[in-house]
Amino acid sequence: MPPQPRPLGGQSPPVEQAPACGVDPAKLCQGEYAIRVKSHIAVLAAPLLTGCGGRHSWLAGAGAEARIIETLFWPFLFGAAVLWLAVMALAIAAFRSRREETRGLVRAIIIGGGAIVPGIIVAALLVIGLVTLRALAAMQPGLSVQVDGEQWWWRVVYDTPAGAVVTANEIRLPRGETAELLLSSDDVIHAFWAPALGGKMDMIPGRTNRLTLTPLTPGSWGGLCAEYCGGAHAQMRFDVTVMEPAAFGDWLAAEAEPASAQALARQDGLSVFLDSGCGACHSVRGTEAAGQVGPDLTHFAARQRLGAGIAPLTDAALRRWITRTQDMKPGVEMPAYPDLSPEALDALVGFLMALK
Amino acid sequence: MTYPRLIDDGSVWIVVIPPVIWAAHFLTCYWVAAVWCASGAAPLTPVVWAIAAITVAALGGIGWAAVVAVRRYGGLRRPGRHVSRDEPEGRKAFLGHVALLLASLNGVAVLFTALPVLVFRQC
């Protein structure tokens, strides 16, 4: 095999493919070792760097609140870096110092560097932080959305002049408008966090916490539960879909409607749904299913993801969800239905996917 | 020696007073704001004045403790003097020193506690 140029970073190919480095494939020559180390650093750094882009990045600037927080982050980071460098420089200077009489200097460093300078810095940070908080609290909302954390999904209720519109696991918001999220919980403490759009807020049983989001960039942004809440906590996710205001209005009007006629026309699927007892936990408005334990499924197929944001909503994923629920989301509070006949499953999936 | 010695020379109480004032100030501020906000979202102005008054009182108390401490310590700075033996003079100076440091720390802490009401105008 001819020697191949090896790319730095990323996954390095197995050692055997590099005959240039000697007869024994188990031994690495020096250059090889350096490349190895570099690629390991790259592998270690990759998760850190991927945090800087994409749907979950709080540096994406997709919301006014996220931008306010970002303006706080850079000065803090800069200040911390300057302090760190100063302390390191001082430490090096102390190691190298050959001075005999240092008592006065030590006293100055302890009083200045130990009390006065930190006091001033902490006071400044406090004031900047408070001013930021005040800016966040001053946003005036035009839309009110109630979000309840449940183990391990999100109940979403839009408060509209025509009444409450119930949905789940996906929050749609109009671009450029401030929405007020009223956060609560029915079981344990959860925390609501859509990093690209704004701050993080706890959801506490018996309390309502208020968080505003002012999305600026249309798109689909990711969110997650940020407070450990039990077994499936890591799979408690959601989407925030930011739409143009007109499209949002249309969506909200459609969401307020009962299930579509196309779905209700799928008689056999609907009867599998009702006969299997799904309606004890799930609501599909326009049918007799009115359960409140699980997510509202009236417009289930209009969502992009399944099972509180854990998988893209496809036919195959939905089949797996129904037949092997625990495998997909260990700990989930929905029973699996492994014993549905293939025909019944086909009909049921067809019905659910028609719930646009 | 007669007991209880409250605030006379050599007593440890002077060390305890500044932190106690800080704690009382912290708790009172919390209570005032919580009670006011729970009874309706009225303007915050009375709370601001109440907390300002409590803060001035707390700083006064801590200042007084600091003055006593300075007197015990024998000045603001006493470089070069060491307490090496167990004698009343040294004890008094040591407690004065500790009390003085605590008083300055708690003075700053009281100010930090009061800062938010100056920034926020609503509950």
Ligand SMILES: [Cu+2]
């Ligand atoms: Cu959680």
